[in-house]
Amino acid sequence: MDEAVLEVAGLTAGYGPAEVLFGVDLRLARGEVVALMGRNGAGKSTTLKAVMGLLPPRGGSVRFAGREIAGWPPFRIARAGLGYVPEDRRIFTDLTVAENLAVGRRAARGNRAAWTAERLYGVFPNLAEMRGRQASAMSGGEQQMLTIARTLMGNPEAVLLDEPSEGLAPVIVELMADAVLAMKAEGIAVLLSEQSFDFAAAVADRAYVIERGVIRFAGTMAAFEADAAAREMDPAG
DSSP: OOOEEEEEEEEEEEETTEEEEEEEEEEEETTOEEEEEOOTTSSHHHHHHHHHTSSOOSEEEEEETTEEOTTOOHHHHHHTTEEEEOTTOOOOTTSBHHHHHHHTOOOOOTTSOOOOHHHHHHHOHHHHHTTTSBGGGSOHHHHHHHHHHHHHTTOOSEEEEESTTTTOOHHHHHHHHHHHHHHHHTTOEEEEEESOHHHHHHHOSEEEEEETTEEEEEEEHHHHHHOHHHHHTSTTO
16 A cells, blocks of 8 residues: 555544534545545535644544644644645735745755746746736636645645635636646645546546545545445535
């Protein structure tokens, strides 16, 4: 079995008195892309937030790169090498594209080639054309590309992507898929929450389906596509 970079076991989390996750288990290997599928409100984003420490877990284990990180603050988890790209595109709107990328720069880990602005401009040609543009003057899709690029400037071991294709034009969705595949080619593990089967099928090796805070399916994308019951739990099924 490939070496796991992220292992989640029995994860529980919620908001106030409301429990949202009920014993979530999942695993992410180095260089693997895994899709967490499910309908709105199923617990996808909550899972990513709990793993990242943005929502403190109420129970269970979250191990990243061999270390237990449940209960760590988000900044410490990020420094350990786990990147997070939220759905709401948290960028510095008063900075240019190039300045946003510079803010995210961290040294590379191990022998992996460092992500630089020039390398990222190759993955996202649109960003190269607007490197001097203020982020507030970019479209939503362009801002999402910038968010991913800035995360990669931190040279993470793994990345959590929350709804990367949601509400984007088809041409931008294709660039998002290219970015995910570029991360995979670099050995970066990617866990993405997603509703679009087409997007997940284009990039993911495996899938989990979450329904009402419980993992109902775990398997390859081919197995997911062939499983009618699992596809019914997915909005695109």
